[in-house]
Amino acid sequence: MLKSVLPSQGSRQLPLEIITKNSVITINDYAWIECHSEGSGLAGRNICRALTAHRRLFICLDEGDQRLQPMQFFEEILAQLAGLFRNVTASSINQVTIVYRPQWSFDCWLPADAQRIRIAHRQIRDLLAGRYGLQKARQVAIVYGGQLLETAQNQVMNDINVDGLLCDPFFKRHEENEVRK
Helix, strand or coil: CCCCCCCEECCEECCEEEECCCCEEEECCEEEEEHHHHHHHHHHHHHHHHHHCCCEEEEEECCCCCCCCHHHHHHHHHHHCHHHHHHCCCCCHHHEEEEECCHHHHCCCCCCHHHHHHHHHHHHHHHHHHHHCHHHHHHCEEEECCCCCHHHHHHHHCCCCCCEEEECCCCCCCCHHHCCC
């Protein structure tokens, strides 16, 4: 049994919706692994179980409630991906979707956050390319799962390393007047 099967409501797993540039994709059967809260050992075992069961695998990365600088972010995300690197081969990487879902995005939004999200996605793609090669890294969908202002959606979605936006069924989107500068 996987520890992380969120998001769920009671015993029922909620479907995930991903907005891409061209469509909306709904996924009902998936495994959700939260690397930050599970740690790389447990996450690695759960990743292995999900791949063995041939389930679509969503690996959620979170830098926490602090907006980390690029070097700190790189080190934090590399540590979280350790379980992925240990258990996912190049041939099974196409079953993986990376969800960048920073905790800080649920508290407040700053004007520079859209750029920060784009940099984070590029760093995640670079880590995958270092392990699996650029061609395989491009096959991995990396979606943004945090809160996003409508005014920042185009900026984020038009980045080559952002493959979509995950609609979070639990949190309401920030309104424009909730932005703190």
